[in-house]
Amino acid sequence: MNLSSQLHETAKRLPQKPAYYFMDQSSTYAELDGAITKFASGLEKLGVKKGDHIGLLLGNSPFFVIGMYGALRLGATVIPINPIYTPDEIGYILNNGDVNTIIALDLMVPLAEKVHHALPMVENYIICETPQGKEANVDVTQLSVFPKLKSFTDVLATGELSFQGPELDEDDVAVILYTSGTTGKPKGAMLTHKNLYSNARDVGIYLHMNEDDRIITTLPMFHVFCLTVSLNAPLLSGATILIDPKFSPKEIFRLAKEYEPTIFAGVPTMYNFLYQYPEGDPKDLKSLRLCISGGAAMPVALLKSFEEKFNVMISEGYGLSEASPVTCFNPLDRPRKAGSIGQSIVHVENKVVNELGEEVPPGQSGELIVRGPNVMKGYYKMPEETAATIRNGWLYTGDMATMDEEGYFYIVDRKKDLIIVGGYNVYPREVEEVLYNHSEIIEVAVIGVPDPNQGEAVRAYVVKKDPSLTEEAVLAYCREHLAKYKVPSAIEFLEELPKNTTGKILRRALKDQVTKS
Missing domain, CATH: 3.30.300.30 (ANL, C-terminal domain)
Structure with a gap:
């Protein structure tokens, strides 16, 4: 099983259930699945094939969901890229990742025109037309001088609902996520279909996600935290995602009041902004059954203040790109420990070791290492870095941690910090x-x-x-x-x-x- 096939099964089971809301417009699971199939077929007609690498330069939108799942249904490998990266940063990832098709916002067309000569391996630029692009006078139909340019809408329209797609192996690379490059150049973590599917499934089970849930998806979709927790896990669970193009406290409170979400996922600074927002009415968040925090350690003082003000529990977790990403969460059916990243999720093992790789006693600090079906295949074209990071089946995270007697983990800090x-x-x-x-x-x-x-x-x-x-x-x-x-x-x-x-x-x-x- 993989993400694309599971979504197809959900669409057969819940065809009229809203899969997402975006800008107050909804799409059912049947409509989303049909668009994904047609987009995959349209890609194939452009000459894109199984194993090709597709770069996504997109923000939070249906374009991202259809683009990613469509590429996966075709058997292509997706490389999500932050669209506000500099041209040099984007160019490095495109070249290092051997990308031959790019799906991007129309606002990036002027950049593509300038740099496409330096990217001879890119055969297709699929452009997503937006209201912002129209305001900036970017007209895709007038750019015939740039023959590699195609419209997302046109690619979708050429596709066929009868498209079947190739057989996918669970060990095929589905996504390459480039790390933020805190030490040297970014490294591309290769995540297989098995990695992504297993982590989304296990996160959904651990957090009790179901068809009645509505998740605010405001974290950036190109980031692994959002990809699994706010996109893949909800869609695997038959839930509805509320796609927010860009985080703002005002919009979060509006969405909450309008759509009564049950889950919010964010990083600590988002919680701080929501807590400090003077017009934030706790009544607007009354429908939330759970808040999820990750990406960085949440200060205990902020966690307690937010919970007290809004009367909702925050479950803090932990993950990293190389683990698809989630390895730990505070449990919902047992005591939550403030300051802890929780316990190992199902099918994933965490332990704390010394410099010799030996497990240390509870309470003693060491490096956190991880093992499970979510651990990456390796770094793209970097065998030495892969061998240094994955040893004897264990992923060495570079984070210093402790574990208590009850199996709750605590991040002390980054090893390098x-x-x-x-x-x-x-x-x-x-x-x-x-x-x-x-x-x-x-x-x-x-x-x-x-x-x-x-x-x-x-x-x-x-x-x-x-x-x-x-x-x-x-x-x-x-x-x-x-x-x-x-x-x-x-x-x-x-x-x-x-x-x-x-x-x-x-x-x-x-x-x-x-x-x-």
């Missing part, structure tokens, strides 16, 4: 948790900076609620709650912290600023 102050280990998250408990602090990020005496020193970047809050007041607060070597050497106030497109705070960007200065 560890700060060593005079020989003492300082984990940024520990300092951040203390600062998040300060009533006048909205957001915080902690990094290590070079220090001539101690090797490294702790520095905190803070977004404050009260303009009169001073550096000395924050440092005094830290001295009350932290050991001396963990206290920041400096506090820098910023209007906002750098974030990626999912809203995850980027310590890396702050480190880069220090290096440049």
Whole structure:
């Protein structure tokens, strides 16, 4: 079984059930499945075949859902790409990923015209027409000088509902997800049909997703968190997804009031924005049975404040691209532990090991490693990096963690973010948790900076609620709650912290600023 065939089975079972809402327009499972079949057929007529690589440069929209599932039904490999990446970043992924067909928004046509000579392997540019493109005077029909350009609508129209598609092997690569490149160039994690299907199925089971659920899909679809938790798992469960093109607190509260969603998934900064939104009425979120947080560790103070204000439980989980991505979630039928990423989901094993790969006792810190049907095939064209990351069937995550006596895991921090102050280990998250408990602090990020005496020193970047809050007041607060070597050497106030497109705070960007200065 795979994602595409399972969606087809759901469409036969629930043909008139709404599969999604987008811009207040709905599509049934039968309509969605028909569009996917026709798009797969249309791709085949363009010469796209099983095993070809298709790049998706799309935001949250039906184009993404139909494009991805249509490509999978044809047996092609999908490479989702953040459309706001720079031309160099996009070009690297397209070239490294051997992409020969691109599906993109019409707003990207001017860029395609400029760079297509540098991408001779790309045979088709399938353009999705949008209202924003029309406003920018991008007219796909007038671009005959660019013969590789096709309209998404036309490709869909040429397809046939009788299309069957090739046989798919569960070990065929379905998606290649490029990591964010925190260490060097991005690496393409190869996820098979088995990887994606098993993780979506197991997440759906673990979170009790069913046909009555309505999920707000506001996380970026090109990101693995959304791909599995807010797109694939709901569609496998026969649920309805509420596609939100771009996160904003105002729109989330509107969707909640209008469609009565049952599940919301987001990263901690999204919860912070919702919590701080002055016009956010807790009554509008009363239909939610569950909130899901991932992508980064959620400060315990924020988790408790959000739950108290909106009267809904947040289940924090953990995942990474190389594991499709979910490995842990806080259970719904047993106690939730604030600050924990929960327990291993069904069919997935997690354990904490020392530098020799030996499991450490409960409470002791080590590297989190993972094993299961969700673990990637490897990195595309990178056998050495694959061998270093997957050892004896275990995926080494690079995250430091502990496990308690009841099998709940706690992320201590990224291995590479560890700060060593005079020989003492300082984990940024520990300092951040203390600062998040300060009533006048909205957001915080902690990094290590070079220090001539101690090797490294702790520095905190803070977004404050009260303009009169001073550096000395924050440092005094830290001295009350932290050991001396963990206290920041400096506090820098910023209007906002750098974030990626999912809203995850980027310590890396702050480190880069220090290096440049």
